[in-house]
Amino acid sequence: MIDKIGQKRAGIGLKGAIFGLGAVVTAAFVIGTAGLASAQVFSVAPAPKEPSPGTYKPGTLAGSVDAGKGVYFRKCVWCHGPDGAGDGPSAIRLATKPRNFNQGTFKIRHTGSGELPTDEDLFNTVTHGLPGSVMPAWGSILTEQERIDVVTFIKKELVKDREFDDPDEEITVISYGTQIPSSPESIEQGRDIFMNKAKCVECHGVEGRGNGNLSQRGDWGFPIFPANLQKPWNLRGNRRDPYNPRNIFREVSTGLNGTPMPSFAEELSEEERWHVANFVMSLTTVKRPLDPETSKPAIGFVIKSRYVEEGGLPSDASDEKWAVVPPQYVGLASQIIQPPRHFLRTIDDIRVRSLYNDAEVVILLEWDDRTESMRDESGEAKYDYKRLSSIAFPAINTDQYTHENDNKRGPLKDVNPEPVGVYNDGIAIQFAQKWQELSSPQKPYFIHGDKKNGVDIWKWQSDGTIEEIEGHGMGTLETRADTNVKVPFAKWNNGRWQVIIKRAMLTEDKEKSAQLESGQNIPMTFFAWDGDAGEVDGRMALSTFYYLMMEPPIPNTVYIVPPIVFFVLIGLLFWARAAAIQYKKDHEGEEG
Amino acid sequence: MSKYINKAVFAQVLALILVILAVPMMAWAGGGGGPFSAGTFSAIQVGLVLFAVISAWLLKGKMGLPMPKLIQAPLLWVICYVGFRIILTPPIPFSLLAMYMGVCTVAIFLYCSLTTPSWEEFSHPIAVMLREDHGTAKLSRYATFLIVPGLIAFQTYSQMLPSFGEPIELRTVHPAPPASINLHKKTYNLQTAENPFRVGEDGNYLKVGDEAQYFGGNAWTGDVPKFLQQVQQGGTVFFGTAGCFFCHGDNLDGKGPFSFAFNPIPANFADPGTISQLQETFVFWRVAKGGPDLSREAFPWASAMPPWEKHLTTNEIWKVIIFEYWHTGFFPRTWG
Numbered sequence: 001m002i003d004k005i006g007q008k009r010a011g012i013g014l015k016g017a018i019f020g021l022g023a024v025v026t027a028a029f030v031i032g033t034a035g036l037a038s039a040q041v042f043s044v045a046p047a048p049k050e051p052s053p054g055t056y057k058p059g060t061l062a063g064s065v066d067a068g069k070g071v072y073f074r075k076c077v078w079c080h081g082p083d084g085a086g087d088g089p090s091a092i093r094l095a096t097k098p099r100n101f102n103q104g105t106f107k108i109r110h111t112g113s114g115e116l117p118t119d120e121d122l123f124n125t126v127t128h129g130l131p132g133s134v135m136p137a138w139g140s141i142l143t144e145q146e147r148i149d150v151v152t153f154i155k156k157e158l159v160k161d162r163e164f165d166d167p168d169e170e171i172t173v174i175s176y177g178t179q180i181p182s183s184p185e186s187i188e189q190g191r192d193i194f195m196n197k198a199k200c201v202e203c204h205g206v207e208g209r210g211n212g213n214l215s216q217r218g219d220w221g222f223p224i225f226p227a228n229l230q231k232p233w234n235l236r237g238n239r240r241d242p243y244n245p246r247n248i249f250r251e252v253s254t255g256l257n258g259t260p261m262p263s264f265a266e267e268l269s270e271e272e273r274w275h276v277a278n279f280v281m282s283l284t285t286v287k288r289p290l291d292p293e294t295s296k297p298a299i300g301f302v303i304k305s306r307y308v309e310e311g312g313l314p315s316d317a318s319d320e321k322w323a324v325v326p327p328q329y330v331g332l333a334s335q336i337i338q339p340p341r342h343f344l345r346t347i348d349d350i351r352v353r354s355l356y357n358d359a360e361v362v363i364l365l366e367w368d369d370r371t372e373s374m375r376d377e378s379g380e381a382k383y384d385y386k387r388l389s390s391i392a393f394p395a396i397n398t399d400q401y402t403h404e405n406d407n408k409r410g411p412l413k414d415v416n417p418e419p420v421g422v423y424n425d426g427i428a429i430q431f432a433q434k435w436q437e438l439s440s441p442q443k444p445y446f447i448h449g450d451k452k453n454g455v456d457i458w459k460w461q462s463d464g465t466i467e468e469i470e471g472h473g474m475g476t477l478e479t480r481a482d483t484n485v486k487v488p489f490a491k492w493n494n495g496r497w498q499v500i501i502k503r504a505m506l507t508e509d510k511e512k513s514a515q516l517e518s519g520q521n522i523p524m525t526f527f528a529w530d531g532d533a534g535e536v537d538g539r540m541a542l543s544t545f546y547y548l549m550m551e552p553p554i555p556n557t558v559y560i561v562p563p564i565v566f567f568v569l570i571g572l573l574f575w576a577r578a579a580a581i582q583y584k585k586d587h588e589g590e591e592g
Numbered sequence: 593m594s595k596y597i598n599k600a601v602f603a604q605v606l607a608l609i610l611v612i613l614a615v616p617m618m619a620w621a622g623g624g625g626g627p628f629s630a631g632t633f634s635a636i637q638v639g640l641v642l643f644a645v646i647s648a649w650l651l652k653g654k655m656g657l658p659m660p661k662l663i664q665a666p667l668l669w670v671i672c673y674v675g676f677r678i679i680l681t682p683p684i685p686f687s688l689l690a691m692y693m694g695v696c697t698v699a700i701f702l703y704c705s706l707t708t709p710s711w712e713e714f715s716h717p718i719a720v721m722l723r724e725d726h727g728t729a730k731l732s733r734y735a736t737f738l739i740v741p742g743l744i745a746f747q748t749y750s751q752m753l754p755s756f757g758e759p760i761e762l763r764t765v766h767p768a769p770p771a772s773i774n775l776h777k778k779t780y781n782l783q784t785a786e787n788p789f790r791v792g793e794d795g796n797y798l799k800v801g802d803e804a805q806y807f808g809g810n811a812w813t814g815d816v817p818k819f820l821q822q823v824q825q826g827g828t829v830f831f832g833t834a835g836c837f838f839c840h841g842d843n844l845d846g847k848g849p850f851s852f853a854f855n856p857i858p859a860n861f862a863d864p865g866t867i868s869q870l871q872e873t874f875v876f877w878r879v880a881k882g883g884p885d886l887s888r889e890a891f892p893w894a895s896a897m898p899p900w901e902k903h904l905t906t907n908e909i910w911k912v913i914i915f916e917y918w919h920t921g922f923f924p925r926t927w928g
Binding site for chain 1: 832883
């Protein structure tokens, strides 16, 4: 190519220019696309290598058992236990229990229901972890060889009731067939199968939030709740690629061994399973970009509130005015800091939207909760916390450790006491009192403030209670007699709460009540309670600090000044052209 | 003559492209937002500079076309800019960047205008573009007259559009510790206190560094040495009693299941910048007193680290520290 151009050197001018232009644009495009592809957030991990369909003997991975044992006792033993029985020290703290390897029962597989997994399945589970549980993605921690070794060790030494080299063991690897791309028709067919033919709805609920049958148990007797399909980033088998329907197809085809999730390979044809997968993927309406570090939706710590010029603020969650502001994701953790510590919050995120006008601000809070709960002192909680008791883990000897909260020694039997009664569901927003006077970035302590800096908490409960609470630290909460907080809308439907909290921007009590202002970063935090999981008072889910930013309307000058700049510059350029022509005229003859 | 004009136009088109690309680059870099992430943006910049240098070399070396001053100047400018933006770490503040680029601009201008012929070479294509009425000159004039004001107007617009990003708050991760702390009715001098569970097989204090023999050891089965027994108990505190892993992660890398919800994120012990840079007593203070005891520059109001004195005994705190160093394979910092 270069030679050719070289030969035609004389004519290089314009062609060269066009070539150059083309090359620059192409290079920019190629580099740009490559860069974007590497930053592609929807598929963080490369696709796992899948075994080809067919019937085989289970694999015999040739890693080193000894090396694998070394890895296991450094990294895995703390949850899975010294004997692989799923009874490491963390087991008493977890709702999704660590896997008991002894029976050879593995959830995420490419093989038929009840069968052993393939080597690739186990390797990929170690590599990508099990999102939504505490099993991390070891791919970024252990080398490939270490992962092969540890899987070899688990297969040979910790799976005890079955043998991978048993001549009677067979595995049938599923076929993905031909993937049916998602389309409104496919989703519609999938919906029909989900609702009627396969009856997925009975466990996973009408909108897939896992709010169906809550009284099921797994093979080891621990209660299991159906998966919330609207949060695919929490699905164990998502391989850190949660928006890929292949994961759903695989799980529908194989079922999850040890859980009530059956295989539908017999009942549904390949096409039907693809339709179901497409329908399940369509349930997550907002496909949020994921944070590659956490494999959960990326979090922005500024909650943006938009100005509503006319027609008042919405008092219904379905009002189309909300459409101007996208829901923002707030991550929640359990309140594990102060007694009573709470480890197992069921609400892990809230979606927040906010609008305001000159007089008031409205905040729409949406969160998933499988049950609508109302306080009932003698009621039986639907979430069975017996699953958390250490009675189920005789192997964990905790006698020598501190009893929770009171420095008494004794077994950790009631670290997660079974809740007595049912409590209200609830939500609360906390602002700093007199935040304008704090010198940035100072704030009150994020849980209910501190002695010096108080907080103003707006709390709603499912029985209709609306409170404005003053806090100067946990245990100092005081409900104020006067409140300006209103809740014009609160509704639970198909596993989701939608609550609108409304308040005047400014109130009379400037000391105790937070005064809101547009154009300022106002520190705020969130709290949530799931009454059916025994959450009440300090047993709650919480966030650290976010900022509420009520964006001032954009001034008109933003739209006026740039066009003026544009035309003035064109004028200047024409003036330069006139000057250049004049100059040439004046110097005509000198040049030659 | 026509060949000369063609070359000039070529030069001009290339220069224009560079300017076109440089302006949005600056806008993206300055705004931090835009359609590209910072990483992608750097990749594009470096790629473009490489491309420009390679094409300059190809033009001059392989095609016998010396690079006109009008290309050289903006190219040099862009190379300087990319150099200051990307190659210098940590990133320099904007005011400094503006100063450096000011100096570069003056230097490049001097280089172009030092002699009459070089100034002639630099400015001639611009003059041709401005005044001549033949096809290519006209075309590039129209393009220049539209694109340059257009870009500057767009830049003005993006500058004026109010943006409400997250405020930048600089937090000190490891503030100065106090001289001593009171814990469970006992006073600990943080300069002199020692971890009582740092013991070898003979029961004597194990010097920092000597515990390396137990790294990677099995604390659970077979004959477990004394040191590893402490490790196992510390691990049971980490995973069972205290539940540290909910935030700090199963691999102690700060990526536990709650970490996504917290700002600041939990400390990553597997990172060589945390516990291996700290004395064991510093960690003891952090575990015992938690977030609320931090000084102002470390944002005590936002740290979700519990004051573990409320939940653990002093011994359990020392043991969990033993475990953290063993698991990560780091040694605490010493003054020795």
